[in-house]
Amino acid sequence: MQSNNKLRMAIRATAAVAVFGVAGQAGAVSFTAGDYEMAVYGYARFNASYDIDENVSTSTRSFDYGKINVGAAEDNEATGYFGADAVQSRIGVKATSPEGVMVNIEGDFRPGNLRLRHAYGSYNGVLAGQTWSNFTSFVGNTSTLDFDSLPGAAGYQSRTPQIRYTTGALSFSAEDPKNSIANAGAAAKNGMPALTARLEDSAGGLSYSAAVLAQQVGYDTGTADGSSFGFGTFVAAKMSLTDMITIQGALSYTDGANSYLYRSAADSAYIGTNGDVETISGYGGTIGTGINLGGGRSINVGYGMTEVDLDDAVAAGAYTDDPTQSIAALMANYKWTPVKNVMMGVEYKYATRETQSGDDGDASSVAFAAQYNF
Template sequence: MKKITTVSYLASCIALAAGGVQAAGFDIGGTNVTFGGYVKLDAMVTDADGDMASLGREFYVPSLTPIGGDSTTRFDMHARQSRFFFSTATELEDGSKITGHLEFDFMTSNNGNDQRTTNGYSPVMRHAFIKYKNWTLGQTWSNFMDVASLPDTLDFVGNPDAAIFIRQAQVRYTHGNFAFAVENPESTVTPFGGGARITTDDNATPDFTASYSLKTDWGFVKVAGLVRQIAIDDGTFDDEVTSYGLSVSTKVDFSNKDDLRVTFNTGKGLGRYVGLNTVNGAVLDANGNLETIDVTAFSVAYRHLWNDQWRSTFLYSTLMADNDTALTGVGVTKTTQSYSANLLYQASKKLMVGIEYKFANREVESGLDGDLNRIQFSAKYDF
């Protein structure tokens, strides 16, 4: 059985996240530097049961699917997903190597959003990390996440209902196929009876993650675990609770070059780690004590290659929250789900255009729900 180390697995995931194309390197004072990225245009028409927050009009955010409003149709166009990165590699005096990676995009920038004239957006840091021997230090994808199992979609994430999607500062140690990390903590809490989300950073410990990745002749599989503390100490409430989760993902390669990508995530208090924080990690009871909220999510994506230039992905993704409505109220999200299908044309190695349809639904504990229908066109140039 052919295996792959976690170090090389992480490297391949970073290349995938950066667009999979790197420019030729050049040397500066003994350091090899490469530059790459992509330019991407997204244009979409969205029909939803109510008006949407601006972020949800730029890519699919499950918690922003509106409920109970009048049907609205909106057209949006942007190039904010475009990104660029610098990677460096330096050989040290003892023959070992240290590498660095800096990557930016404009997707979640809050600066310069003036669509009347310039449409200017400030760069936002995605990755900033160094790697030395078995160590990774800096900001990158969480060790609890599997980038390589994300579906081949035009949407920014593709399967955010089910995906673990987190970039944060961490210290990671790898040994063979195993990886262990301490990562930056942050938590979200629902007030007793429901209401505006409380974001808290009162942890006394980091988030702890561990993973095992295995490459085989038929694809790969990754199993990851998370243990963390959810804490609040804001002068009114003072409590903490332990949260934990399990993530299993796989990509199965078929002989005709098609593939199947599956992810399954479950746990107590997963909160921000899954569903783009659709569900909070914990809820306060009447006495000001924290109780974790259970969440289970999964997605299945089948990618079919029609020929060397045309391909499609068919995707289903869902998230299910086990809310105690006596604590959370009935206005919180109970389930989200989405379906999508696309047709992508690889005009050349570095140029892709495509069209994608997505349907999404969100239901709250009261039984009310809302739908979203979106058609998206994209063009992407890797450099």
């Protein structure tokens, strides 16, 4: 039993590095510099994709749902696209002072140049800088080779500048807001930070998280202005059914905060015919399972989706095109960890997109990845 537990923990740690970009400190190069405890970590990552029926992959060979053709365009699509890159590779450094002040700076190379991921400091529960949004949880995520993972995962699933306070299982933050008003153009503005609160904990074989977010969505043209209140919420959980099998998932709802509805690419609001800011609502979710086969091998299968209500916005003339209303994806992979700090895997991805008018389309892709951690 003890060896199975160690194996399961190793696979989960490797999966977290591959999917969410959290570089595992267990494999970091640690040393002391003066009175500071230092750690340098990262990985080299190769990603390759073969898009079977449409050219739908972007950097890191992640699935780009906006590239799925719909309607008549789907009947004239080309087939068979191959691509490969190593831009997901990253490096980071952590330093902890004798007083307990921790500083973390990390970058990767997506989409082709050095990109800042994390740059923050923390002390005594107070964090300031850029790191994962507090309106994010990974406990319900299914491990995928796709760097951006499944649509509908819990919260923002990315990093943002913020000030955060954590006490036990509770954390609160004021963050750089992520707003998008369909027909506001350059007049869109952020009048206040996004405010979040999150609870994340575990009990026995269950890990769980729940969070809420509130923000202001507004615009100001100089002669006209308006604003509205937007909010988002999610719940996420992961349950270990046995030592070898887990099930996990998440549910999200947003209204005036669709930038936090993961991978929906939907606007949060639009300006109505009377000049008022009208919010757009949406929902999403994921469900999946992870199966540890032993010997450093695992299988993961997950499904995710998002849908937004665009009928009123389209009726008000907020869009000149036919916007995406819903997306969904199924991802299934096989991963192998032949030795510590090395992961290889292959994944099949199938996705659908539907626009507000009812036109829809689908696409599929196969991906391969090899990752070497330090």
